[in-house]
Amino acid sequence: MIVRNPDALDFSYVPQRLRFRDTQIDTIRKVMLEPLRSGISANLVAFGDSGTGKTSTMKYLAREEKSFTIAYENALSFTNLRALLLDVMYRVGKVSAARNLSYSDIFRFLNRAIDKSGKNMVVIIDEATNLIKFERDGLYNLLRAREIYSTPVSTILVSMEDPSIYMTERDRKSLGVFSSILFNRYSEEELTTIIEERARLALVQGSVDSDVKRYIGHVAQPFGSARVAIELLQKSAYVCEYRNGTELSIEDVRAAQSMINPYVTESKLNELDPLDLAVLLSICHCLVDEPSTSMSCVLDGMRVISEQYGIPVRENTAIYRAVKRLENLGIVEGRVIGRGDRQGVSKLIGINDIPISVLQEKVEALIRRN
Numbered sequence: 001m002i003v004r005n006p007d008a009l010d011f012s013y014v015p016q017r018l019r020f021r022d023t024q025i026d027t028i029r030k031v032m033l034e035p036l037r038s039g040i041s042a043n044l045v046a047f048g049d050s051g052t053g054k055t056s057t058m059k060y061l062a063r064e065e066k067s068f069t070i071a072y073e074n075a076l077s078f079t080n081l082r083a084l085l086l087d088v089m090y091r092v093g094k095v096s097a098a099r100n101l102s103y104s105d106i107f108r109f110l111n112r113a114i115d116k117s118g119k120n121m122v123v124i125i126d127e128a129t130n131l132i133k134f135e136r137d138g139l140y141n142l143l144r145a146r147e148i149y150s151t152p153v154s155t156i157l158v159s160m161e162d163p164s165i166y167m168t169e170r171d172r173k174s175l176g177v178f179s180s181i182l183f184n185r186y187s188e189e190e191l192t193t194i195i196e197e198r199a200r201l202a203l204v205q206g207s208v209d210s211d212v213k214r215y216i217g218h219v220a221q222p223f224g225s226a227r228v229a230i231e232l233l234q235k236s237a238y239v240c241e242y243r244n245g246t247e248l249s250i251e252d253v254r255a256a257q258s259m260i261n262p263y264v265t266e267s268k269l270n271e272l273d274p275l276d277l278a279v280l281l282s283i284c285h286c287l288v289d290e291p292s293t294s295m296s297c298v299l300d301g302m303r304v305i306s307e308q309y310g311i312p313v314r315e316n317t318a319i320y321r322a323v324k325r326l327e328n329l330g331i332v333e334g335r336v337i338g339r340g341d342r343q344g345v346s347k348l349i350g351i352n353d354i355p356i357s358v359l360q361e362k363v364e365a366l367i368r369r370n
C-alpha cells in the first residue's frame with residue numbers, strides 16, 4: 001500500500017494552497033473583488049489550456065473569500081443560462097421558482113438576497129465557451145445586471161480559449177468591456193513542485209524518490225498541465241501497488257504514461273528496419289532504471305548487440321541517423337543539454353511512453369523474426 005489518501009489524487013481535489021497562481025488570484029482580487037466591496041461590478045474572463053488550474057483557482061476563491069457570496073457553477077450542467085441562474089437562486093435561498101422566470105424576475109430576487117445577506121455577489125461560470133458563443137442575449141443581461149437591474153453582481157467566465165477571438169468589436173462593446181486573465185501552462189519545475197506537494201499529501205512517506213517526481217514533471221511538461229502530472233502520479237502509484245512495490249519507479253511512470261497516452265504502437269515498431277531495431281534495443285538496455293541516457297552508452301551497447309544478433313557493425317554516423325529516425329517517429333525523446341561552463345553540449349536520450357521492459361521484449365521478438 002503506498003496510496004494513503006486517494007482523495008488528494010482526484011481531479012476534483014482543491015489543495016489548501018494553490019501554487020504559481022498568485023498573479024491570477026491577485027489580479028482577480030484587484031480588478032474585481034476590491035471594487036465590488038463598494039458595489040462596483042466588473043466582469044472578467046479566465047482562460048487557458050486544460051490543467052492550468054482554472055477550476056481549482058475558482059473553487060479556491062469561492063472557499064477563501066468569505067465577504068462575498070460566490071456562486072460557482074459549471075455551464076455544462078445546464079441547458080441554458082437561465083437554468084444556471086435558477087440554480088444560483090436556489091443557492092442563495094430560493095425554495096421554489098417557476099421555470100419561466102424573466103431575467104428581471106431573476107435579478108430582482110438576487111437583489112433581495114444580496115440586501116438580506118449584506119454581501120455582494122460573484123457568479124463564476126466554468127466551462128463557459130458555448131455560453132459565450134451562443135447566448136449573447138442572456139450574457140448581456142448578466143454582465144450588465146448592475147446597470148439594468150441595479151444588482152451588484154460580478155461575473156467570471158471561465159473558458160479554454162480567449163473569447164475575444166470569436167467576438168466582434170460590437171459584441172465586446174455591447175457586453176461591456178471586460179478584462180481577461182491568462183492561465184499559462186506550467187513549466188517543468190512548477191509541475192515537479194506540484195507533484196512533490198501532492199505526493200506528500202497522498203502517498204506514504206518515502207514511497208517516491210525525488211528523481212521520480214522530477215521525471216513526472218518532465219513527462220507532463222509538453223502539456224504544461226497539472227492534470228496530466230497528477231494523473232501520472234496517481235496511475236503510477238496504482239501500477240506500483242499492483243506489482244506489490246513499495247517505491248514508485250521510473251518504469252511505473254512509463255507504464256502510467258502508456259495507459260494515458262498509448263503512443264508507441266506495434267504498427268510504429270513494424271516500420272523499423274534492422275538497424276533501427278538494434279539501436280532501439282541498445283537504448284532500452286541503457287535506460288533500465290534510468291530516466292535518460294547518453295549516446296556513448298548507446299554506441300557501446302551496439303557493439304554487444306551486433307555480436308549477439310549477428311548484425312553487421314556500423315559506423316557511428318549511421319547509428320546517430322537511426323537515433324534521429326526513432327526521434328522523428330516519436331518513439332525516442334532526444335534532448336540537447338549544455339554540459340556547463342564551455343563544456344559544449346551533449347545529447348540525452350529517453351523513452352517515456354512505454355515501460356522499457358515491455359518495449360525490450362517487443363523489439364527482441366522483431367529482431368529475431370527478421
Ligand SMILES: Nc1ncnc2c1ncn2[C@@H]1O[C@H](COP(=O)(O)OP(=O)(O)O)[C@@H](O)[C@H]1O
Nearest residue numbers: 011013018019050051052053054055056226227
Ligand atoms: N497550482 C496548482 N497547485 C496544485 N495543484 C494544482 C494547481 N493547478 C492545478 N492543480 C491540480 O491539477 C488538476 C487540474 O486542475 P484544474 O483546476 O481542474 O485545471 P483546469 O480547470 O484549468 O483544467 C486538479 O487536480 C488540481 O488540483
Ligand SMILES: [Mg+2]
Nearest residue numbers: 054055056126
Ligand atoms: Mg476546469
